[in-house]
Amino acid sequence: MERPHLHRGDEITVHLTDAAFEGKAVARHEGMVLFVERAVPGDTALVRVTAVKRSFAEATLTRVLTPSPLRVEPRCRHFGVCGGCRWQQVEYAAQLRFKQQHVVDALERIGGFTGVPVEPIVGSEHAYFYRGKMEYSFSRKQWLIEKPVSHDEGESPAVSAVYLGLHVPQRYDKVLEIDDCQLQSPTSNRILNATREFARQHNLTVHQPEEEEGYLRFLVIRESKRTGERMVNLVTYSNEPEIMRAYTRMLLAEVPDLTTVVNTINSSRAQIAFGQREEIYLGEGFIREEIGGLRFKVSASSFFQTNVPQAERLYQTAREFAELVPDDVVYDLYSGTGTIALYLADAVRRVVGVESVASAIRDAEKNAGENGITNCAFVEGDLKDRLTKNTEWMNDLPRPTVVVVDPPRSGMHPKVVDEVVGLDARRIVYVSCNPATQARDLKQLCAERYRLVKVRPVDMFPHTYHVENVAVLERKSN
Numbered sequence: 145m146e147r148p149h150l151h152r153g154d155e156i157t158v159h160l161t162d163a164a165f166e167g168k169a170v171a172r173h174e175g176m177v178l179f180v181e182r183a184v185p186g187d188t189a190l191v192r193v194t195a196v197k198r199s200f201a202e203a204t205l206t207r208v209l210t211p212s213p214l215r216v217e218p219r220c221r222h223f224g225v226c227g228g229c230r231w232q233q234v235e236y237a238a239q240l241r242f243k244q245q246h247v248v249d250a251l252e253r254i255g256g257f258t259g260v261p262v263e264p265i266v267g268s269e270h271a272y273f274y275r276g277k278m279e280y281s282f283s284r285k286q287w288l289i290e291k292p293v294s295h296d297e298g299e300s301p302a303v304s305a306v307y308l309g310l311h312v313p314q315r316y317d318k319v320l321e322i323d324d325c326q327l328q329s330p331t332s333n334r335i336l337n338a339t340r341e342f343a344r345q346h347n348l349t350v351h352q353p354e355e356e357e358g359y360l361r362f363l364v365i366r367e368s369k370r371t372g373e374r375m376v377n378l379v380t381y382s383n384e385p386e387i388m389r390a391y392t393r394m395l396l397a398e399v400p401d402l403t404t405v406v407n408t409i410n411s412s413r414a415q416i417a418f419g420q421r422e423e424i425y426l427g428e429g430f431i432r433e434e435i436g437g438l439r440f441k442v443s444a445s446s447f448f449q450t451n452v453p454q455a456e457r458l459y460q461t462a463r464e465f466a467e468l469v470p471d472d473v474v475y476d477l478y479s480g481t482g483t484i485a486l487y488l489a490d491a492v493r494r495v496v497g498v499e500s501v502a503s504a505i506r507d508a509e510k511n512a513g514e515n516g517i518t519n520c521a522f523v524e525g526d527l528k529d530r531l532t533k534n535t536e537w538m539n540d541l542p543r544p545t546v547v548v549v550d551p552p553r554s555g556m557h558p559k560v561v562d563e564v565v566g567l568d569a570r571r572i573v574y575v576s577c578n579p580a581t582q583a584r585d586l587k588q589l590c591a592e593r594y595r596l597v598k599v600r601p602v603d604m605f606p607h608t609y610h611v612e613n614v615a616v617l618e619r620k621s622n
């Protein structure tokens with residue numbers, strides 16, 4: 145095989161033609177495919193080659209020579225450094241086309257399907273300020289845009305240095321200070337900036353994972369666009385009630401309609417925004433969310449969908465694709481906090497959710513109770529065991545007529561796929577946040593007994609390359 149002519153470090157001019165995985169753009173150069181970070185299909189650009197593999201190369205954008213007609217001015221002033229919104233410089237309609245194509249490509253190339261009806265992607269009602277939750281990190285070190293290295297090279301930072309923002313991609317030791325994020329709301333930005341100011345004025349310290357000192361860890365802001373309730377959760381290393389009381393007073397002066405303030409205390413080494421204790425300084429310690437007429441209590445540690453209107457459209461699609469009848473028994477596998485199960489409950493005889501995280505099961509049961517739903521049950525366990533070995537939970541239940549699966553990005557374990565086929569349901573609805581693993585699993589599901597009927601992508605995360613996809617399979621008649 146002829147060696148590629150490209151080398152690492154080469155700078156070449158290319159024309160970008162398509163969008164590829166992870167938001168990269170594709171170019172062809174002397175028979176080689178190039179994946180280019182931060183370029184936009186339609187650009188002609190100078191790019192620098194960063195890696196050369198057998199059949200493709202990788203490159204980063206050096207300079208745009210002729211901009212793509214799909215380019216728009218990014219709205220966020222942190223764009224390009226913050227890794228949050230890779231596609232803000234691409235018009236939203238084009239983002240949707242790329243996501244749609246990504247689903248088609250995965251089905252064809254990974255799943256081996258042809259001619260599957262891929263319905264038009266459901267775009268997000270709001271392309272900005274769509275998130276219900278933001279998690280910011282405190283750090284003693286700042287990522288500077290002009291000079292992307294700070295204090296740690298040379299003298300060490302003062303212990304009282306407080307920076308608050310988002311991690312830049314692949315850098316977990318430093319944060320990019322954010323003062324105006326376009327993802328949650330202007331009020332959320334006010335809380336962010338007021339918190340940073342408060343921390344500096346009061347000389348609060350930042351906790352570093354390798355030390356047993358320092359106070360601040362994370363700031364988590366949750367808000368429901370539907371009920372208007374809003375939570376601030378300050379995650380700290382230790383319990384300092386005086387500081388929290390002063391912080392709450394300051395927050396209320398700044399944002400009078402704040403409904404709850406929580407202090408999560410995490411004295412462990414794990415750098416996560418969860419903790420061993422939660423102290424409530426204002427309100428009830430949770431906010432109420434609404435999806436499909438159902439109410440959910442979302443506490444500081446609960447998982448909840450971040451783009452609620454789109455989650456509702458995703459669930460509507462799952463419900464429509466399931467073609468439920470009143471006598472149906474539905475298994476909701478990977479059920480999380482039970483939102484899909486509860487959303488389907490009024491249309492069927494019974495729903496059973498299976499989920500591995502105990503706290504999610506407790507939330508699901510609580511949510512069922514709060515909404516007066518009595519035909520749902522939730523089973524805790526890893527599906528690899530719950531469908532193969534520890535199957536006693538199925539004994540008292542009728543066999544499912546419809547199965548809904550909503551696995552994590554890694555998709556389903558092959559053994560679980562086989563067991564799901566063995567359940568012999570009339571329909572399987574597969575909700576996925578990763579079209580590649582979904583296509584792989586669909587191929588296995590359709591090996592013999594099932595036929596892929598149609599799919600519909602749903603955009604939950606504008607300006608990112610992520611896309612959700614709902615697929616429905618039908619059992620072949622014997």
Ligand SMILES: C[S@@+](CC[C@H](N)C(=O)[O-])C[C@H]1O[C@@H](n2cnc3c(N)ncnc32)[C@H](O)[C@@H]1O
Nearest residue numbers: 478479480483499500501525526527550551552
């Ligand atoms: C994409 S979430 C789905 C959440 C839920 N359907 C919703 O819409 O909110 C995937 C869920 O699968 C759970 N999970 C991951 N691996 C699992 C396994 N092997 N067995 C059971 N549940 C698992 C995770 O804890 C998570 O709650």
